[in-house]
Amino acid sequence: MAYCYMSYNEFMLNICIVMPRFFPVPAVKGGAVEQLATFLADENEKFHKMNITFVSVYDELAEEASKVYKHSKFIYIPMELEKEKYEYASVDNALIEYTNKVENAIKDKSFDYVIIQGGRKEHLIPSVPFEKSITYLHGPKIEHGLHEYYKAILVVSHFIAGCYYEQTDTPKEKVIPIENAIHLEDFSKKISEDEKRRLKEKYNIADDEIVINFCGRTIAEKGIKELIQSFKQMKNVSKCKLMIMGNCNYAKQVRTPFEEELFKLSEELKDRIIFTGYIANKELYKIHNISDIAVIPSIFEEPFGLTVIEAMASGLPLVTSDAGAIPDIVDDKNAIIVERGDNFIPNLSKALDKLVCDKELREKMGKHSEELVQDYDTPNYYNNFCKILSELK
Numbered sequence: 001m002a003y004c005y006m007s008y009n010e011f012m013l014n015i016c017i018v019m020p021r022f023f024p025v026p027a028v029k030g031g032a033v034e035q036l037a038t039f040l041a042d043e044n045e046k047f048h049k050m051n052i053t054f055v056s057v058y059d060e061l062a063e064e065a066s067k068v069y070k071h072s073k074f075i076y077i078p079m080e081l082e083k084e085k086y087e088y089a090s091v092d093n094a095l096i097e098y099t100n101k102v103e104n105a106i107k108d109k110s111f112d113y114v115i116i117q118g119g120r121k122e123h124l125i126p127s128v129p130f131e132k133s134i135t136y137l138h139g140p141k142i143e144h145g146l147h148e149y150y151k152a153i154l155v156v157s158h159f160i161a162g163c164y165y166e167q168t169d170t171p172k173e174k175v176i177p178i179e180n181a182i183h184l185e186d187f188s189k190k191i192s193e194d195e196k197r198r199l200k201e202k203y204n205i206a207d208d209e210i211v212i213n214f215c216g217r218t219i220a221e222k223g224i225k226e227l228i229q230s231f232k233q234m235k236n237v238s239k240c241k242l243m244i245m246g247n248c249n250y251a252k253q254v255r256t257p258f259e260e261e262l263f264k265l266s267e268e269l270k271d272r273i274i275f276t277g278y279i280a281n282k283e284l285y286k287i288h289n290i291s292d293i294a295v296i297p298s299i300f301e302e303p304f305g306l307t308v309i310e311a312m313a314s315g316l317p318l319v320t321s322d323a324g325a326i327p328d329i330v331d332d333k334n335a336i337i338v339e340r341g342d343n344f345i346p347n348l349s350k351a352l353d354k355l356v357c358d359k360e361l362r363e364k365m366g367k368h369s370e371e372l373v374q375d376y377d378t379p380n381y382y383n384n385f386c387k388i389l390s391e392l393k
Contacts, residue, residue, distance in 0.1 A: 012049055013051065013386070014053075014112050015050055015052055015053070015111055015115060016053045016106055016111045016114045017037060017040070017053070017055070017115045017117065017136075018114060018117060018125070019055060020118050021077070021095065021098040022057065023056075024056045024057050024059035024063075025041070025062060025066075025074070026038045026041065026062055026065040028059065028061040028062045028065050029059060029061070030281065032306050033117050033138050034056070035281060036180060036181075036381075037054060037056075039182070039378045039382070040381075040385060042183070042378065043379055043381070044069075044071050044072055045070065045071055045072075047383075050386060050389075052071070052073070053073040053074075053106070053109070054072060054074050055075045055077065055102050055105060055106065056075075057076070058076035058077060058078045059076070062074075062076070063076055075106070077098060077102060077105065078101075079101075095122065095123070102125060103127055106125075111132060112393060113151075113392070113393075114128045114133055114134070116133070116134070117138070118135075118138055118139065119133075119135035119136065119137070120135075120146070121143070121145070121149050124149055130150075130151060132151070134150055134151055134152045134153075134392075135150045137156070137303075138303060138304075139303055140300060140302070142160075142168060145168075147171060147175075151174075151392070152174055152392055153174055154176050154177075154178055155175060155178070156177070156178065156179065156303050156304040156325075157324070157325035158177045158325070159301075159304075159324050159328055160303050160304075160324075161176070163301075178381070178385060178388060179384075180304045180306055180309070180376070181309070181376045181381030182306060182310055182376065182378065183378050184313045184374070184376070184377045186281075186282065186285060186313075187314045188314065195286070195289075199286060199287070200290055203276070204271075205290065208239075209239060210236075210240045210241070210292045210293065211240070211241050211291045211292050211293070212231070212240055212241070212242050212243070212291070212292070212293045212294075212356075213243040213287060213288070213291040213293070213311075214243070214244045214245065214294075214295050215245040215284060215287075215311070216245075216246050216296075217247070217248055218244065218247050218248050218256075218258070219248055220258055220299075221300035223298050223299040224297070225258075225261070225262060226297055226299060226345050227242075227244075227295060227348065228242070228262060228266055228273065229265070230297075230345045230346070230349040231269070231272075231273065231349070233346060234349050235353050236353050237269070237272065238272075240272065240352075241272055241273075241274060242272060242273045243274045243287060243291065244273065244275050244276065246276075246277075246279070284310065288310070291314075291316060292317075292355075292356075292362060293316060293318070293355050294307075294311030294314075294316040294317070294319075295318070296308055296311070296318065296319075296321065296326060297319075297320070297348060298321050298324070299321065299323065300323060300324070301323055301324035302321075302323040302324035302326050303325060304329075305324075305326050309329065311369070312330070312369035312373035312376075313373045314369075315370045316366050316369060317334060317362045317365030317369065318330055318334060318336070318365070319336045319348065319355065321344070321348075322337050322339050322340060331368075331372065333365065333368045333372075334365045334366075334372055335365070336351040336354065336355070338351050
């Protein structure tokens, strides 16, 4: 497979965004990092403030989807991926191969900045000068000494920025938070009552049942095991259905031992717990339309949480953990925030019961979610992104 190029016109800042080697851009196979990159491309079509080149792994569907963009260029790198291996921070022969191919693909091009998504020390492209190298971190891992390799460190939340300030000797001016965003209109859309009825029939949900949804990767850090345990302890479990949307590797459907554990744990309530598998991002709003409560029970330090603002944009009340950046996004008017610790599972259960029993409270909190989420729209994200790079320049 040869490198694939799409054309564009030159304007203003000329940047290159290097994606991790697992999922393509545009985000036709899912992935939160890839979705954010796609948002940048979408907004760049409207505002046309930058000249963007995206470098990502080759995918036939992505290449086709990229053809609608006039102001972004896409370079696709052919890679043979190992099945079930999608660790963004991993350092192995495949990373070396990918980095070499990326370096070869951009070596004759001139950029103001090369932004490496999730870039650690090992992800550097050797031929790119320090003054042009930027890392854009999306995970919770804090790494010392990155400022010696990158001109700037972009992070997805003030929480992660604070971790760098407190835990490392990185100069504060080098760590720059830029909060995530979504297309709000993609999640504020409504479906007809007839479509709601068909969806509920598909998932065997009765009209009078309260739908609690979880959306995210089915991995231990997301607190799904704890959620299922708390759901089983609910006093009002007979009135509810729990929808678990997602799998461990986005559109690349695989079955993991942890997922098997979840299925076994859910066996005694299999008529009340629904595993939908992966649902494309553009279809998620439909599930939110038939949901009454969104729950984000992460047990690790969530660096941001796109699913939080997706649920808010859909006008849902939330039950969340106090993980990482989540308390910075929600407040006590739109979410019940449950402290992690020894009593996390029973307290999560109590929070869900409280909302299940109070329709008026659900509606009041849902309206506040819609108000609170307005700052997380993609035009704001794009303009902040451009402003940060311009100020660095």
